[in-house]
Structure formats: structure tokens, C-alpha cells
Amino acid sequence: MAETAVQTDHEPGAAPAPPPRGRRGRRTVLVASALVVVAAVAVVGALGLGGGGSQEGSSAPPRSGSTVPVTRTTLTERTTVDGQLGYGTEIPLPVKATGTVTWLPAEGTTVKRGGTLLRVDDRPVVLLYGTLPMYRELGLTAGTQQGTRQETGAEGDTQKSGDQGRTDEPSGAPAPSGSPTPGGAGAGAGAEGTGAGGTGAGAGGSGGTLRGMDVLQFESNLAALGYTGFTVDEEFTGLTARAVRRWQKSLGLPQTGTVGVGDVVYSAGKVRIGHANARLGSPATDDVLTYTGTSRKVVVNASAAEDSWAVRRAAVTIALPDGKSVKGEVASVGKSATAPEEGGGEGDSAAPTVPVTITVKDQKSVGRLESAPVTVEYVGRERADVLTVPVAALVALAEGGHGLETADGRFVAVKTGLFADGRVEVSGSAVREGMNVRIPE
Template sequence: MAETAVQTDHERGAAPAPPPRGRRGRRTALVASALVVVAAVAVVGALGLGGGGAQEGSSAPPRSGSTVPVTRTTLTERTTVDGRLGYGTEVPLPVKATGTVTWLPAEGTTMGRGGTLLRVDDRPVVLLYGALPMYRELGLTVGARQGTGQGAGTEGGTQDSGDQGRADETSGAPDPSASPTPGGAGGTGGTLRGMDVLQFESNLAALGYTGFTVDEEFTGLTARAVKRWQKSLGLPQSGTVGIGDVVYSAGNVRIGHAGVRLGSPATDDALTYTGTSRKVVVNASAAEDSWAVRGAAVTIGLPAGTSVKGEVASVGKSATAPEDRGGEGGSAAPTVPVTITVKDQKSVGRLESAPVTVEYAGRERADVLTVPVAALVALAEGGHGLETADGRFVAVKTGLFADGRVEVSGSAVREGMNVRIPE
């Protein structure tokens, strides 16, 4: 009689018997533990702290992780924006000379008081310092010239004594045919007066041409000094300063680009200029320019990796939409120009133009409890918490994030308590 083959459940392909109750419970616990680890890693990644992907066999942070104290301090949010180092925006020089441009300075040239900005019809246009623009011819009026016995371009009839010169200028009746004082400025006995006279005489004296009283009155002695100045410039010694002979600025200038070529007629935009101090211009977002307040301190990062201190000098009042260079329609936010000055020009080195970064302080939270951002953990019930040195977890509310730390608050958090940083 044939033997009957007996197959086991394993040979028939049946599923193995379920593990004992104890093994199942331990497996459930391991799964829950893994979920907590995944949640913690997700929080670290969301805060920008994460490294690479999860490694095989990862587990909960070890109990031996380092501990740090909860400290009370002031947190300041710092933001970095892009800027441009240079000499600022070039503006046209107010050239009023008429004629043909016969000489131009090289771009980048620094010009001071008494320097020749350009030549028109081979006559120098000279830089002087002042806030009032040149708006009229400066010289003796017809009556004043006749009273002193002087003619245009002559030295005759000029007195050596300052007091005598003033007496001669005002002696005799004014010439009825004389034209009114140029520009409508007041005068006595045909003498030109005004703040523009004071400004010009101050410059003339600063250049070393003296022998007159620096005041608001253009006298015969002023005319004599002007003639000596004109002689040094190779000009006809008329004693009269033409409206196109000088240009005023607040101080030294740095020559920008020329708007005309040699041989072209002189125009208002014949030459541009900037100041001589390097500065930074930032095109700040019009929606986030609350930091840009005149006098606000900033830190400028240079290409070499060094940094210098800067100060906000001016903020534009008109927002401008950036040009669309992608051809897909303008989506960039409008910006306003913010000009930042650098007091210590030597700290910038030899750089004249370069991309830089500007760091400014934004929001600030004073006298708050803080911990390193890495100390935050995700709680199973949601939100953030801290692990104490003895392994307990306490819930916290987060505030400002700055400088690698985060503001924390909660009923169970106190200054000086130690919390663990998971490894």
C-alpha cells in the first residue's frame, strides 16, 4: 500500500504563523519611534538646518546630546541686500558758456577750486565753490567805470587806497544812459551788490587774489583783483566775469562722461560730474524700505571679504519699477534708491566701482529668552518644544529668529535651565 506524503504548511506556501504578542508590541513601538524621528527631521529641514538625507538605521536623538542653557538677550534681525560701490549718480555741470568746445578733461579727473573744467572757444570755464549758481555778469556798472575813469579791459584810473577807490566809485552823478544793475540787484551809485558778489569774492580771495574787502559789493578793487586772475588764465584783462566763465559746485568734483565731442557746440549737458567720495547705492524694495532712514548705520561687505561701516545719507522719494529684461512682463517690485556714505574712505582701499552687500538691522526683540535654533524639536501633538536635561519635553512658543538663535516663551521655560541639542 502506497505511503501518503505529508506536507508541512511551509512546503505548501502558507503564510507563517503570527509572532507572539510580545514581539508585535515591540514592533509597534519601533514604528512610532521612527515617526517621531521623521517629524523632527522635517522640522530641522523647514528651519533651514538640515543636512543630507536620512541614513539607514537612524533613531531618536541620543540622551547623551550636548546641553545648552536658556539665555536672556536681545535678538536683532539682520538682512543683507545688494548694492553698488561708486561715486554716485552723475549729474550735468551747469555750463553756461556759448561757443565751440575746444578742450575736455579725462573722465575720472578730480577737479578743485580754480581748476579748468573745459574750454569753450579756447576760454577756460573755471570751477569755484558755492551754492548760488552763476546767473549774471559780475563787474563794474557803466556809471561806476566812468566814475573811476576806467574803461573795460584797462587798468587806468584805479586808486591804490581801498577807501579812496570806494570814494571814487561813488563820486559824481550816475550816467543817465547807464543800464540798470544786472539781474535787478540793488546798487548804490552804480555799484553792483548781492550775495553772488560775496560768493565770488570769497573764491577770488581763497585763490590768492586779494586787495579788496570780501563783502556784497563789487568795487574797483574787486575789478583789479579780477584782472590779475584773468591774466593768470590767459584771458583779456577786462575786470568783468562773464556768466559762462565760472561754474559753482559744493566742493571738489570728479569728472564724469562728456556729453559732447571736441568741436561741438557747448550745451547744458556738455560734461557730467560726481562728488569725490565713494558711496554705495542700493535699489531697495519700496515695500521693505523701513530700514532706510537717514543716519541709520549699516555694514558694507566688500568683494575682498572685508567690511566697512556706512551710514544712510539719502532715500529717494519716487519708486521705480525695474526694467523687464526677460521679456515676460514686469513682475519685480518697485524700488527706491538709497545712498549710503562711507566716512572712512581709506577703508575702501583702491576700489572705485564694485558690487557690494549692505547689511542692516531690521526687527529687534529686547530682553527675551533664547536658545539655539538647533535645540527646537517637533512635538507629537504639534508645535515646537525643548528637551530638558532629564529627558522631559516642554512646549514653547517661538518668536523672532536671528543670528542662529530663536526667541522662546512658555510657562515651563525659565532663564538658566539646560536643554538638550539633538545630535
């Protein structure tokens, strides 16, 4: 009966009757839900966020980056500051000659011992080496000059009998200690030969031989220039005067045997001429010329609050504009801090600085550069034999601080120390040398 009823519901050739309405709706929902779940799993797998892991041959990236080992090494903190390559600060030459400037050297000229620094009243002012400044006239004193010179017409054959108490002197009787001194004191040269407009008595006084460390310094220079025939000591004797006259002859000066206070200038070594503060025809002053040393050096204006690296003989590296690096050494550190110049703009927070001078031992390594901005690198802190990892391996922990992720996905807390050269010092009970840690992506 039921079968007949079903057949009478469908006419031959007609479409099948639709199922009950409620049952069809449930099937449609189930199919749609299955499709959504499959799509979601595919997305999760592509992102590497879970699901049973990536299949072999899949192009999906791993969950995190590569692993690196914890290594034991020495970390060195290096800091760079700006500097200026040059010849150092120009300082005035201690010129004591008076008169009119009649010749000046070109800026940048190098003057060695015995060379002419400038000419005043057409007389050369000569460079000699020493640390003691020229502070008095050097010559035979009043008691040793009187009646001691007998010119024979040829320089170098002059006989002097006033050099008393010396085994290297020609024989002769000493002059009376209180004898008056002629105003010229030179071998027929008169007062003009002294270069100081005074007498040939020097700074001696009432008799005896002129003595002092300045005499020793001058005689050392005279001998170094090849004018010998006397003993290099602290006494200015007749034999010294004879050598002085030969030296004066070579300079085209009157041969007086006396050195005026303005005739020479002392420096520690050869000098490089700076700029002139006078023109030809101007009166000579004590700052008529400036000079520097002849070795190139670097000056850094270091922050007074961060100058602990600047100690004498500290090694530094100097980066030149052409990309080359040369070795340098701290030679001196200023004692006074200089405040920044005013007018640097509102909110200018520049700190006071101290000048740090750095020498370059191998001058050839600098090439032909005479002046250029450079970068100076120095070593700050250093930690030897410590465990380190790349800085990128550090992760921030939820509970605070830093940690490392191990190769098996665990996180271990670490304490960080010095950061340098892209690595960081790490320590902790769970950290050991050689363990592999991940670098998070």
C-alpha cells in the same frame, strides 16, 4: 516487566529510539523562539531605543544630542542687500559758455576750486564753490564805471574812483548815475573781455553798485584763491574789479574786471569729471560734461516695500569684494519708486525700488576700488534681554506649536519670537534662564 520490555526494544549497538514525535517538535520551537528574542533585544540596545540602557564602555550613541542652557541675551536681526560702489550718479555740469569746445579733461579727473573744467573758444571755464548758480554777469554797474579807470601800465596799480560809499575805497568823486557805458567796459580790453559778448555794465541797471548774494559767493571764492584787497561782502566795487583783473591775468584772459555768466561754474565742492557728451570742435551745450563728487559711495536699489531701514544717518556695514567690511551711513533716500524694467521674463515679480545712497566716511578703508558690486548689511528688528536657545533645540509638539525637551526627557511648550543669528527667542511659564535643554539628533 517494563524494564525488560524497554531493553528488548533496543538491540545491542543500535541507535537510541527517537522520542515521541509531538514532544520533539515543541522543543525545537521553544529554542528557535529564544534565539529570536535575544537577537531582537540586541538590536534594540544597539539602536539606543530601550532595554536597560547602554552598558559602561559601550560604543552605542546616546538617545539624543548634547544639552545647552537657555541664555538671556539681545537678538539682532540683520539683513543684507546688494549695492554698487562708485562715485554716485553722474549729473550734467551747468555750463553756460557759448561757442566751440576746444579742450576737455580726461574722464576721472578731479577738479578743485580755480581749476579749469573745459575750454570754450579757447577760454577757460573755471570751477568755483557755491550753491547759487551763475545767473548774471558780475562787474561794475553803469553808474560806477564812467571815467573811473586810469591805467598806469602795471596791473594792480589801477586807480578807481567810482567805488562810492566804501571806507576801503580810494578817494574820488562818484560818476553820474545816468552816464552812458562804453561797450567794452574793460581796461582797454573791449567787449571780448567779458566772456559773454556784452557790456561791462553787468546786470546792474541805471546806476549804483552791484549787490547780491551771488556777489558774496564770488568774492568768497576770489579771496580763497588768494586775490584779496577788497571786503568780502555783497557789493561788487572797484576794489573787487581790481582783484578780478589780477585773476584774469593769471588765466591768460583779457583783464576786464568783469566776470561773464559763462566764465565760471559753481559746485558744492571739488568734482570728478564723468563722461563727455561732446567732442572737440562741437558746440558747447549745457550738458557737455557730466560730473560726480570725489568721495566713493554705495547706491542700493532697495525694495519700496521693505525700505524702513533706510533712514538718514542709519549705520550699515558694507562688505567689499576682497572680504573686508567698512562702515557706512545712509545719506539720502529717493522719494520716487522705480518700477522694474519690462522684459524681465514671464512671471517676473520684481517689486518697485527706491535708490538709497550710503556714504563711506573713511575713504581709505575702501582702498583703490573705484567701482564694484558690494553687499550692504543693515540692522532690522532687535529684541533686548530675552531668553534664547539655538534654533536646533526647537521640537514640534504633537498638539501643535513648538517646545523644548529638558535634560530629564520632559517636553515643555514655548512661544517663539525673533529668529536671528541661529538662535530664537523663547518664552513660557516653564522656561527659565540657565535650564538645560536637549538638541535633538
